[in-house]
Amino acid sequence: MKTQHSASSTHTKILETASRLFYEQGYHLTGINQVIAEAGIAKASFYYHFSSKEDLCIAYLEKRHQDWFGWLREEVERSEEPQERLLSLFTFLELWLANSDFRGCAFLNITAEFPSPENRIRLLVLNHKDALQAYIAQLVDSLDIPASGNNSAYLINAIYLLFEGTICKCQMYRTTEFIKNTRETVSQLIS
Amino acid sequence: MKTQHSASSTHTKILETASRLFYEQGYHLTGINQVIAEAGIAKASFYYHFSSKEDLCIAYLEKRHQDWFGWLREEVERSEEPQERLLSLFTFLELWLANSDFRGCAFLNITAEFPSPENRIRLLVLNHKDALQAYIAQLVDSLDIPASGNNSAYLINAIYLLFEGTICKCQMYRTTEFIKNTRETVSQLIS
DNA sequence: GTCTATATGTCGATAGAC
DNA sequence: GTCTATCGACATATAGAC
Structure with missing residues (x-):
């Protein structure tokens, strides 16, 4: 068996x-x-x-999804305090992007290369980004935010966008130096 | 002459x-x-x-830079109040992205296709993004932010990242529905 | 399962007529 | 300035021996 x-x-x-x-x-x-x-x-x-180059690409993205989330979780789980864990998202970006020669997100890059939204590959991109947002949501929910007007949905969206924007800016400018500012912004958003 | x-x-x-x-x-x-x-x-x-396909690409990006900023300015200049003008950045994204079949940013997409940072094309990308950040800075500076701990550099970086992140999220998910939440986040950031 | 040799098409770019 | 015809290189994919 x-x-x-x-x-x-x-x-x-x-x-x-x-x-x-x-x-x-x-x-x-x-x-x-x-x-x-x-x-x-x-x-x-x-x-x-x-069976084809495109099938190889799919195998690559499936492997990449597993590998990348492993790296991300490893960094986040170095902290125990919920606020620190959330901020470590951006510490991870600093380490990962500098270490990968600033090539950015494999899934966003492949989106630029496969314009047709019907392509199988584009589905893998959505699955990957869904998982990322779900992971951010999980970290945000652990914060026990005061039930003020600012509910967690806004926060999750904002942090995800800052995360995605950071990847892009790093890729284009080939530097991570602004990330400490970004982490400070996130810190203020959740306090 | x-x-x-x-x-x-x-x-x-x-x-x-x-x-x-x-x-x-x-x-x-x-x-x-x-x-x-x-x-x-x-x-x-x-x-x-x-003289070559790559030269054609450079002509395309130079034209694109002019066209795109024209569209952006046109939308921003519909408002007069500084706060409204800043928020209209995201109204512009709603209109532009839906209208362009969610293909996202020409300059970010081309970055994925030209991995070598030494390429001439990558310089055009940096010029374009420099101009975008300068434009955002100009809009932020018009707000006359209270000189609290949150200085304008943090704000400019945050808004630029939210802007860039919004383009990516829209491109991948092919929807603009979350942008109203993002505009609300920006509204809180500048108040 | 791995190999060499090949099929078939398209790529970016050029020669030379008009 | 625009055209047809063509170049050599490289693309993905396959046939068939071992």
């Missing part, structure tokens, strides 16, 4: 190489030829493991 | 066609063949007017 859990080493090598190249260069700039060359395999071996 | 002011009709037709296609489909998905076919010209005519 054991289902296929472990992928073959070739499968893994292809996916890891493609993940790196798709993220660093974008989808359309990365050819199958480059993927197979850097993975050190033959072209037919690639098509044995993946 | 008359310099070349008016471009030829062929030049204009190419640029307008390319502008539409680059914006709607992205740079790499749009081939020169499609541009020349939809412009109704011959391939050699294109290369008479533009």
Whole structure:
């Protein structure tokens, strides 16, 4: 009753190489030829493991979703105090973006490359961003905000937009120096 | 002493066609063949007017910068009261994004397609975003904020990030319905 | 499962006639 | 200035041997 859990080493090598190249260069700039060359395999071996370049892209995004949320949770869970946990969203951005050569969000980038909203890939983008907003909502709800006029829905939206905006600004300007200001803004929003 | 002011009709037709296609489909998905076919010209005519596809892209972005800021200013200048003018940034986003089939920011999208920060195109992106932040700064400074702990630099950064984040969220989800909440958040930030 | 060799198309860009 | 015809390179994908 054991289902296929472990992928073959070739499968893994292809996916890891493609993940790196798709993220660093974008989808359309990365050819199958480059993927197979850097993975050190033959072209037919690639098509044995993946049915098309677009299927490879889907596998990349699914893996990316898991990996990225793992990194995010790891940073948030270093804190215990709810307010600190929320602010650590932006500490995470500082670390992640500088560490990834400011390539920004894989899902937002792929949206620019797949303009058709009907594409399967665009659904993965929505799932990813839904999960991000749900995670932010969870962090906001842990704050036990006073039931003033400012309800949590406004706050969740605002923090998500600041998060997304921060990724974009960092990607374009290739710096994280303004993030400390942003964290201060968020700190005032939740107090 | 008359310099070349008016471009030829062929030049204009190419640029307008390319502008539409680059914006709607992205740079790499749009081939020169499609541009020349939809412009109704011959391939050699294109290369008479533009030296390369990348040069065409630069012409597109320079034109786009002018056009887009024209649209933005037009909406902002419908109001006279400083607070209203600032909030109209987000009214503009509602109108523009819905009207452009939610393709988002041409400059952010092109950043995803040109990963190399040394590329000439990336400089145009920075110029565009510098101008946007300067415009926001100008609107914020007109508010005459009380000189409390919250100085205007924090506010300018926050509003710019909310603006950028709004564009991204709209592009991915293809809706503008949350913008009224965002405008409310901005309204509270500046009061 | 992995390989070499190839099929078929499109890419950006150019030559040379008119 | 605009055209047709074509170039070489590279794209994704497949056939068939081992």
